[in-house]
Amino acid sequence: MSLSEEVLQKLRQLAWAETEKYGTPIPEHFVISEQKGIELAEKLGVDVNIVKAGCYLMDCKLGQALKEGKIQDHVAMSSKWGSEWLSELRVDDDLKNKVINCIEAHHGAVPFSCLEAEICANADCYRFLSARGFFAYMTLLGKRDSEDLDKNLQFMESKIDEKHKILSLDICKKETEENYQMFKKLIMKSRKN
Numbered sequence: 001m002s003l004s005e006e007v008l009q010k011l012r013q014l015a016w017a018e019t020e021k022y023g024t025p026i027p028e029h030f031v032i033s034e035q036k037g038i039e040l041a042e043k044l045g046v047d048v049n050i051v052k053a054g055c056y057l058m059d060c061k062l063g064q065a066l067k068e069g070k071i072q073d074h075v076a077m078s079s080k081w082g083s084e085w086l087s088e089l090r091v092d093d094d095l096k097n098k099v100i101n102c103i104e105a106h107h108g109a110v111p112f113s114c115l116e117a118e119i120c121a122n123a124d125c126y127r128f129l130s131a132r133g134f135f136a137y138m139t140l141l142g143k144r145d146s147e148d149l150d151k152n153l154q155f156m157e158s159k160i161d162e163k164h165k166i167l168s169l170d171i172c173k174k175e176t177e178e179n180y181q182m183f184k185k186l187i188m189k190s191r192k193n
């Protein structure tokens with residue numbers, strides 16, 4: 001089976017339901033990487049359906065992992081769950097393997113086996129390095145973790161540093177660099193000392 005519109009809709013629904021159930025990734029972030037992934041896939045001429053599936057599934061178990069105190073396992077959990085659903089939906093093995101690589105490589109833990117996976121990893125970074133993604137993250141932290149501003153500023157800085165390192169496509173580096181520098185400066189200025 002190809003990654004038909006029907007299969008993609010099903011994967012999106014499944015991932016969205018996880019987001020609604022656990023509150024992470026927040027809907028704003030889900031949509032930011034979906035849209036950026038589609039835009040990059042079209043610009044770079046690769047399979048947009050693989051990128052869509054990758055963007056839907058790459059953090060599908062992030063919320064559950066966070067709730068269970070094992071955020072470091074979210075990639076493996078997302079990969080396992082995604083793989084089961086791709087099999088259930090009878091997605092062809094070559095497509096399935098590429099989507100799984102999109103999930104497993106989105107934090108740079110394993111190499112990209114295809115450009116689609118690299119696009120997913122870069123699209124994920126916009127959740128924190130785009131203006132809307134950055135401010136959405138700020139509201140999430142206030143709600144989810146703590147109202148301690150200094151602690152949240154620290155979280156935000158480590159997150160933008162992490163994503164800045166993961167960015168690999170020139171087009172994305174160029175597009176986000178100004179934001180990154182600006183956010184760093186604002187966070188620094190916001191510190192008490």
Ligand SMILES: [Fe+2]
Pocket residue numbers: 058059062074106107
């Ligand atoms: Fe992730």
